[in-house]
Amino acid sequence: MLTLEGMRVEMEGFTLDAELSVPTGARVAVLGPSGAGKSTLLGAIAGFQPVAAGRVLWKGAAMPAAPAKRPVSMVFQDNNLFPHLSAFDNVAMGLSPSLRLSEAERVRVGGALQRVGLNGYGDRKPGRLSGGQVARVALARVLLRDRPLLLLDEPFGALGPALKAEMLSLVADLLDETGATLMMVSHEPQDARLIADHVVLVAEGRAHAPVSTGEIFANPPEALRDYLGQA
Amino acid sequence: MTRTTTLGALALGVVVCLTLGTLVAVAWRAEGAGGFGPADWAAIRFTLWQAALSAALSVALAVPVARALARRRFPGRGILITLLGAPFILPVIVAVLGLLAVFGRAGILSQALIWAGLEPVSIYGWHGVIIAHVFFNLPLATRLILQGWLAIPAERFRLAASLGFAPSDIFRVFERPMLREVVPGALLVIFLICLTSFAVALALGGGPRATTVELAIYQAFRFDFDLGKAALLALVQFAMGAGAALIAFRVAIPGGMGGGLDRAVTRWDGGGWLVVQDVLCIGLAALFLVLPLSMIVARGVPELMSLPGSVIEAAGLSIVVSLSSALLCLSLALPIAALAVRRGSALVEGVGYLTIAASPLVIGTGLFVVVFPIMDPFALALPVTALVNAAMALPFALRALTPALAGIETNFGPLADQLGLAGWARFRRLWLPRLRRPLGFSGGLAAALSMGDLGVITMFADPQTATLPLQMYRLMGAYRMDDAAAAGLLLLSLSLVIFWIFDRGGRVDADA
Incomplete structure (x- = not known):
């Protein structure tokens, strides 16, 4: 279980407070207007955003400071691959x-590429891959890192609707296999309906506790209604 | 990142020792020295006014050339603008020999004057120093000012055309304000460059009326072995350099190294006699730049096959020195850039730029003072040359590497942190491959600058040791001008080729 205990992020002219927990294995969509702090929330969980107050806990224990030591895989909006590497x-x-890989590890890398449908693309550099393929490479790496918490910061934002749906279903399959917990930032309520069982609403400087997806869309709170443009 | 801190601090330490440390050594040695004689005052005066005049002339001539290049499009324009960047890596002594072939007593200008029944001219003396400085800095000034012209949005010229602006209106409304911003920076940069002029003064100047402080240091050192006097002069040199650099930091210095200068803006003004004026400006400037170099090629090629063994040997030494200097320069620049980026510290980068104010001869004097009691300084001629050259190229390397590294960390830092890519692996897997271009460029620059440098080596070299520029200078001193031209051609080719190889190496197969 991920717990944000009285967590507060302070930036110039902006604060974000969060007091919530996400059960292990949950799939959470993080929704809210732009600039509300969705990416900041994920950054704080991943260890990129310094926390002014409170704690970020995983299974009841505070997370280590270094991003690489946290039980987290994060896929960013862009720059997920090194352009100079295959x-x-x-x-x-x-x-x-x-x-420096052992033979067994090389086989695992090949397997991960195969799992995301990129068999035979291993030699290509990102410049010679399509947007969808780039996202698949990033997901193959997530699969190998095998961390219990997956954070997606709108990595499919630049893809068309069909491709995006395909990627989300690949993510769902990978989560089925690994049992990881998902937090995914999105602009689009549709994404939440496709993959998430819970929604965390980020609005007006506050990350609200997760509510089940069906419930929140059936009975949206005012902040979400404003965001969705519903009367 | 303790390793970044350690290595960065180490590199900064080397820079501080080389600049301020040598200065302390010099000051300590200067204590017992007497005051300045009239010759020393003359050197100080000459240094200041020749730098001022060189800067003023270069910029004054560059303005019409830059304006002509800004408003004309013609075949070869791109090549000419590239060529304007070349003097930067052109060995000073090669240019001097080329200028001698044009403006010297036996040069083509004198030949023409004799043919017309007039007196031949001589390039030796203060005016020769000025001509050489303008030769080097007119192209630089042109590039700096051209950048200002190209920064005026094309739409303004379109608007001006639709409003029926005359050239004088365009000048008043767009060009004069632009020049007011760009010209002071260009003047200062060139003033600073000419302030530390040594090789030009060594070859063309000298005597009571054309000795710079740098040359006076050399003479006090080499002829009189008066270390106290050399040290005193070194302090004056540093004070002048630091003063100019401090002013320069307050004035926005335009960057002339960037690309994109071959872009041409569509213009509707400047017909009629302005065409003639522009053609003349561009033609004369091109002639002034190309003719001396062509003379080197013309005179050097026939002699290339019969180069003296001493020249070949010197060329070999120069290649070694130049490669070592490039390596040293990058080994200093990378840790400093890394520390500056990691700490977000302008101070760290600022310390790296200290060598702008320092002068090679001052550093040389300081190193000599330090080394002299311990061992034979002349045995260290080549390592000291490589080190001082590396320090001189450091500001350019930092200017290329620091922003590039900052960009890499902005774009890929989070991903690398997330993956635990740290220490040596981060250096090898992220920085090195993504820094290839700026590394190649600054390594090439350092190698070429070192290849052509005729500075600190003159203080330390014994008669048996010589780098190629020094050997060439010795040939000129012995009036073996054809051999000197061949050596010059070799030196010119080596400088260009070594820059090209480095720069190319950074570009080939580099991923965007």
């Missing part, structure tokens, strides 16, 4: 940042 090496970074 798809294979980019995935292999998830196992060993120094890229």
